[in-house]
Amino acid sequence: MIRNDALDLLPVRHAVPELLTALEERGTAVLHAPPGTGKTTLVPLALAGLIGDGAERRVLVAEPRRMAVRAAARRMAWLLGEEVGGSVGFSVRGERRAGPDTRVEVVTTGVLLQRLQRDPELAGVDVVLLDECHERHLDADTALAFLVDVRAALRPELGLIAASATSDAAAWAELLTVLDGGGPAPVVRAEGKVHGSAIHFAPPPAVVRPAHGTWVDPALLRHVAATVREALERHEGDLLCFLPGTGEIARTAGLLAGVDAEVLQLHGRAPAAVQDAVLRGGGPGGRRRVVLTTSVAESSLTVPGVRIVVDSGLSREPRTDHARGLGSLATVPVSAAVATQRAGRAGREAFGTVYRCWSAAEDARLARFPAPEIRVADLTDFALRAACWGDPSAAGLALLDAPPAGAMAAARQVLTAIGAVDGEGRATDRGVRMSRLGLHPRLGRALLDGAPEVGARRAAEVVALLSEEPPREYGDDLAAAWREARRGGDGYGARWKAEVRRLERSAGEAAGPGADGRAAGPGAAGEDAVAGLLTALAFPERVARAREQGGCLMVSGTGARLSEGSGLRSAPWLAVAVADRTVQSAVARVRLAAVVDEAVARRAAGHLLSSGEEVHWEDGDVVARSVERLGAVELTVRPLRDAADPALVRAALLDGLRREGTGLLRWSRDAVELRSRLAFLHRVVGEPWPEVSEEALLGRAAEWLEPELSRARRRADLGRIDAGEGLRRLLPWATGEAGRLDELAPERIELPSGSRIRVEYGGERPVLAVKLQEMFGLAETPRVAGVPVLVHLLSPAGRPAAVTSDLASFWREGYRAVRAELRGRYPKHPWPEDPSVAEPTRHTSARLRRER
Numbered sequence: 049m050i051r052n053d054a055l056d057l058l059p060v061r062h063a064v065p066e067l068l069t070a071l072e073e074r075g076t077a078v079l080h081a082p083p084g085t086g087k088t089t090l091v092p093l094a095l096a097g098l099i100g101d102g103a104e105r106r107v108l109v110a111e112p113r114r115m116a117v118r119a120a121a122r123r124m125a126w127l128l129g130e131e132v133g134g135s136v137g138f139s140v141r142g143e144r145r146a147g148p149d150t151r152v153e154v155v156t157t158g159v160l161l162q163r164l165q166r167d168p169e170l171a172g173v174d175v176v177l178l179d180e181c182h183e184r185h186l187d188a189d190t191a192l193a194f195l196v197d198v199r200a201a202l203r204p205e206l207g208l209i210a211a212s213a214t215s216d217a218a219a220w221a222e223l224l225t226v227l228d229g230g231g232p233a234p235v236v237r238a239e240g241k242v243h244g245s246a247i248h249f250a251p252p253p254a255v256v257r258p259a260h261g262t263w264v265d266p267a268l269l270r271h272v273a274a275t276v277r278e279a280l281e282r283h284e285g286d287l288l289c290f291l292p293g294t295g296e297i298a299r300t301a302g303l304l305a306g307v308d309a310e311v312l313q314l315h316g317r318a319p320a321a322v323q324d325a326v327l328r329g330g331g332p333g334g335r336r337r338v339v340l341t342t343s344v345a346e347s348s349l350t351v352p353g354v355r356i357v358v359d360s361g362l363s364r365e366p367r368t369d370h371a372r373g374l375g376s377l378a379t380v381p382v383s384a385a386v387a388t389q390r391a392g393r394a395g396r397e398a399f400g401t402v403y404r405c406w407s408a409a410e411d412a413r414l415a416r417f418p419a420p421e422i423r424v425a426d427l428t429d430f431a432l433r434a435a436c437w438g439d440p441s442a443a444g445l446a447l448l449d450a451p452p453a454g455a456m457a458a459a460r461q462v463l464t465a466i467g468a469v470d471g472e473g474r475a476t477d478r479g480v481r482m483s484r485l486g487l488h489p490r491l492g493r494a495l496l497d498g499a500p501e502v503g504a505r506r507a508a509e510v511v512a513l514l515s516e517e518p519p520r521e522y523g524d525d526l527a528a529a530w531r532e533a534r535r536g537g538d539g540y541g542a543r544w545k546a547e548v549r550r551l552e553r554s555a556g557e558a559a560g561p562g563a564d565g566r567a568a569g570p571g572a573a574g575e576d577a578v579a580g581l582l583t584a585l586a587f588p589e590r591v592a593r594a595r596e597q598g599g600c601l602m603v604s605g606t607g608a609r610l611s612e613g614s615g616l617r618s619a620p621w622l623a624v625a626v627a628d629r630t631v632q633s634a635v636a637r638v639r640l641a642a643v644v645d646e647a648v649a650r651r652a653a654g655h656l657l658s659s660g661e662e663v664h665w666e667d668g669d670v671v672a673r674s675v676e677r678l679g680a681v682e683l684t685v686r687p688l689r690d691a692a693d694p695a696l697v698r699a700a701l702l703d704g705l706r707r708e709g710t711g712l713l714r715w716s717r718d719a720v721e722l723r724s725r726l727a728f729l730h731r732v733v734g735e736p737w738p739e740v741s742e743e744a745l746l747g748r749a750a751e752w753l754e755p756e757l758s759r760a761r762r763r764a765d766l767g768r769i770d771a772g773e774g775l776r777r778l779l780p781w782a783t784g785e786a787g788r789l790d791e792l793a794p795e796r797i798e799l800p801s802g803s804r805i806r807v808e809y810g811g812e813r814p815v816l817a818v819k820l821q822e823m824f825g826l827a828e829t830p831r832v833a834g835v836p837v838l839v840h841l842l843s844p845a846g847r848p849a850a851v852t853s854d855l856a857s858f859w860r861e862g863y864r865a866v867r868a869e870l871r872g873r874y875p876k877h878p879w880p881e882d883p884s885v886a887e888p889t890r891h892t893s894a895r896l897r898r899e900r
Contacts, residue, residue: 049129050099050250058086063238064094067209068102070234071095071175075199076224077233079177080217082240083392084350087211088116088179089123095175095190095207096151098135105174105207107152110160110183115316115344119327120179121145121154141486142550143246157187162486164194165436169382175207180384182214182449183346184420186430192223193445200227213392214385219448224447245357245391250275251407259362259379261628264296268405272360273303275403276338280309283401284357285418286329286337288345290390292362292379297340304338314341314351317516329353346389350396356734357394359387360407365419368426368455369629374606374636375426376628381406384414420449427451429488431459432468432475436483437567440473453481454526455899465588465655466493485554491515494586499555502578508551509534510582512519512544517626517640524614526625526642527579528632547734580644583623584652590624591649592641593681599635603653603679607635619643623652653678661688663696665704669763690761697752701760709742712766713753719772724809725793726775732833734790736780752777800826801888811851813838820849820866821877822884829855841866844874859884 055061060081070077088109090099099103111117121138128135137146138154146153155163157178170176178192195208210220210233212873221232252271259265269291287309291297297313304311314326326339329352339351343363362418363386364703367378387404394400404411422430430451434442440460442451463469468479468489475483482492492509499507511531519540522529524601533544538803539585584591592600598610598617608627610617616638626639650657656679663672672692676684707713728735738744750757752774760766779786793814796804801822808815814832829836829852841858842848849866852858863883880886 051127051129054127055086055090059240060086060090061238064091064100064611066206066234067091067236068094070236070330071207071209074234075205077210078217078220078224078235078539079211079236079238081213081238082387083213084396085240086490087213087238088120089127090210092154093124093127093179093210094151095138095177095209098151105151106172107177107887108160108173108177108287109152109154109176109177110157110188110191111154111179112157112183112188113316113344115155115323115327116180116441117154117156118323121152121329122324124140124154125153130335132465135353135741142546154669157185157191158486160191161187161194164191164198165433165483168194168198168256170203170206170471171197173206175209177209177211179211180213181210181220182212182216184422186421186425186427189420189422189447189449190430190433190445193447196224196446197437200363204228213389214417214431223446223448231700233526242383243395243397243399245395245402247391247402247410249411250403250405251410252405259292262293262295262364262379264375264379265293268360268362269296269300270303272358272405273300275358275405276300276304277307279356279358279401279403280307281340283356285400286339286353287356287358288349288351288354289338289340289358289360290345291340291342292364293377295358296362297342300340300851302517303380307338309336309338311338311340314345316337316344316521317540318377319542322539326351343386345393351393351485352397352440353399354393354396355398357390357400357402359390359402359404360897361387361404363418366421366425374627374629377519378418381410381414383416384411384416386418387411387414393586422447422449422451426459427455428459428462428490431456431473432463432479432489432850435463435469435473435475440469440475447541463489466490468493478547485513486550490586494582495551495555497585497673498578498582502581504552504555505548506578507582508542508548508555510579511551511586512547513579514583514586514625515547516540516543518544520639524611524638524640525616526583526640528575528615529640530575535834576643577648579642580623581648581652583625583642584644584648587623587625587657588653590627590894591644591653591678591681592622592649593649594620594622600638601681602636603649603656603681605680608638609635610638610641614638616641616643616796621645621649623648649678649681661693661696663688663692663700665700665707668708669698670704670761672697672700674894684742692761694758696811697761698758701766702749703756704763705766710745710749710771712763713769713771713774717769719770719775721795721806721809722772722775725789725795728776728809728814729789729833729853730791732835736783736785738778740775740778748778792831795860797830797837799823799888801890803890807832807837811838814842817842819844819846819890822833822880822888822890823855824880824883824888826888827856827884829858843870856884 067077067079079087088683092107092109093099094102095105097105107825117138117140121132121136124136125132133145133147134149136152139155139159176195178188181188199206199208210224212220217235221235224233225231236696251266256268257265276287279287291300294315296315297315297467301311301313340764361382363382364377364379367376381479391402391685392400396761434440460473467476468477468482480490485492485495491514495507495511518529518533522532533541588606589601590601592608594600600608600622602608604870618694621644622641624638624641624643627636629636659676662675672688674686674688675682723740726737726740730739753769756769769827796806797816799822805816805818814837820841836853838853840848843849850862867879
């Protein structure tokens with residue numbers, strides 16, 4: 049019996065006629081309906097003609113989460129007075145409850161994608177409703193893009209509805225028709241049932257450190273628990289508390305010990321029986337309930353009895369380090385849209401109360417919407433789906449956000465390495481088989497390649513472990529976790545066994561006709577070896593060799609560390625299944641790994657195997673080796689000594705010069721002075737005189753150090769290269785200007801006394817240091833390249849007496865003071881009253897008289 053009384057309470061019923069008209073006239077529409085209006089339950093029944101007087105249709109409803117799939121199917125069946133599997137059924141990975149009479153089938157977006165790739169026309173389906181599009185999950189974005197393509201190219205009669213609970217309906221309306229040019233799809237709006245809720249901001253009383261990675265400040269969790277206790281005391285009804293992950297849920301549950309309510313934990317890994325009990329509502333004996341939940345309760349389902357929401361303000365999103373091939377989770381502040389969704393849980397059945405564990409000022413700074421998963425996630429699975437769809441670049445797909453180029457390049461690199469796509473990015477037959485396994489392509493590779501060797505059953509068991517990370521209490525040894533899962537004493541074990549059955553069937557189907565899924569001798573390998581092989585096949589770039597103190601180096605070049613006390617620390621090689629790296633850490637943390645040997649490492653990561661000469665500058669000298677390496681891991685090393693390729697040695701020496709500078713060369717006094725003279729000419733005259741700064745010389749080292757550089761083999765040989773000889777090669781010989789070097793910047797200047805005095809070019813101006821008596825009779829200051837030298841006039845003992853660049857002025861004005869001071873100290877030397885006309889000399893007055 050149809051429960052019309054319950055259906056009549058759902059506000060979306062008033063929008064159904066408009067939606068049906070839009071579907072009839074345009075074949076597509078956007079349904080904008082706030083949480084709690086019934087868009088997930090009433091609308092599919094109306095589209096299928098199971099309620100009302102609409103035409104009979106077969107409707108496929110896609111939800112982003114398995115929990116929402118089961119809840120929606122159960123609710124719709126209840127509204128019809130039936131059991132699930134009749135008019136309303138559901139399908140999730142590994143479980144299907146539907147029959148020949150099923151008119152509404154609820155599926156996950158992942159299941160929908162699998163069906164689209166097997167049968168793009170979706171034969172037998174009349175309408176597809178994509179629910180919760182606003183959450184921007186990658187599978188949902190991909191499914192919508194494929195469906196838009198199907199409507200434009202294959203089945204224009206296929207109905208398509210995008211349902212969103214947020215205010216971005218216009219963007220979806222444009223996207224639904226972007227390939228047919230028919231203008232934006234109609235937007236049908238349903239008004240929400242306004243029970244309303246009171247919003248209270250309840251920031252922590254003390255400073256809380258920002259979350260990073262999966263770490264959340266315990267002070268925040270203590271504040272959340274205190275807020276839950278306060279809300280229970282002040283308000284009636286059950287309470288829904290949003291936390292970022294299962295770890296925070298467990299810790300908060302501990303902090304709520306002794307509270308006068310039943311504390312339940314709701315998340316994607318909770319056993320189905322627990323999920324069902326939460327969604328049925330009603331605690332034992334009418335006892336109040338506190339439901340601690342992750343984002344799974346934000347939309348698509350109602351937790352009955354809830355009148356209070358406590359929101360931690362945090363959510364957990366995937367992140368991918370494409371350079372290292374590591375995935376991780378990031379704890380981030382919720383967006384304004386998500387906060388609104390969570391608050392809506394309080395007012396679904398009556399007026400509610402919401403406590404936000406942040407300030408009003410912080411609320412104003414929240415991002416409008418969550419980050420689309422396509423911008424931050426690993427795109428390997430997406431890239432394979434796009435390639436199998438016939439659009440390897442995804443450029444022709446109807447997507448709100450284009451996939452980042454770097455992430456797509458990283459994804460194609462992985463797919464090429466495992467043979468899923470060819471050099472042009474097109475899907476291979478092997479890639480098509482992988483895409484139909486309902487697994488990440490890496491795990492698909494492990495299942496396809498591992499099953500013939502270890503048997504389909506054992507391959508399926510290990511891949512099932514890799515597809516959903518076991519609970520942390522299972523430990524970091526994958527083989528030990530495998531044995532724990534087999535015992536099956538918890539919710540994870542039950543899910544694992546169901547996935548094993550599915551994968552075992554899939555392995556047989558993928559192997560092709562005649563295959564029985566048995567290996568030639570699977571019993572020969574122990575569980576540790578099987579776990580290691582499968583993990584290495586899935587994550588070849590994470591094969592790692594042990595280093596000291598529990599560290600290891602992955603072949604990708606990423607360093608990692610095992611936890612203290614890990615039993616894997618003694619293993620020489622590992623295949624790392626799960627690792628994460630925080631922003632603050634230089635190395636990754638190994639969460640789950642299996643023991644392998646070098647042979648398995650070589651096989652799994654064979655595409656990274658290389659050998660050859662490696663010559664480079666290290667620790668101040670040339671190091672030449674013959675190296676066999678697996679990615680970043682050195683397998684064998686042999687010194688080459690003098691047998692190394694001269695070109696590689698020359699490149700290493702140039703690198704050493706760039707790192708340590710031209711000081712590695714032999715700089716005689718003449719070489720240093722030549723460099724100073726050239727620097728002076730470049731500064732004063734310019735071209736064609738070369739720049740001889742450190743940067744310029746290093747940039748042209750290959751030019752001015754030949755042929756000596758090509759004969760050098762090590763650091764000591766550089767020390768024997770005459771830098772001055774090399775600098776002369778930089779002189780402008782081609783223009784003939786090189787011959788003017790001694791004219792423009794002479795090494796020495798000849799004075800009237802007969803002395804040839806060296807000019808120092810190392811400062812801002814050329815300096816001539818000369819005894820004062822040798823400059824007598826010289827009225828004009830000597831010049832080089834037109835620049836007056838700076839004359840340092842010295843006493844007979846060679847000590848500074850005066851500095852001038854204008855001798856004529858000095859003779860007139862400065863000489864008297866110098867004469868008066870030094871004449872008595874050096875009476876044997878001439879001190880004429882008028883030095884401008886006196887005879888220059890290098891000698892004393894007595895010798896000067898004798899020579900006359």
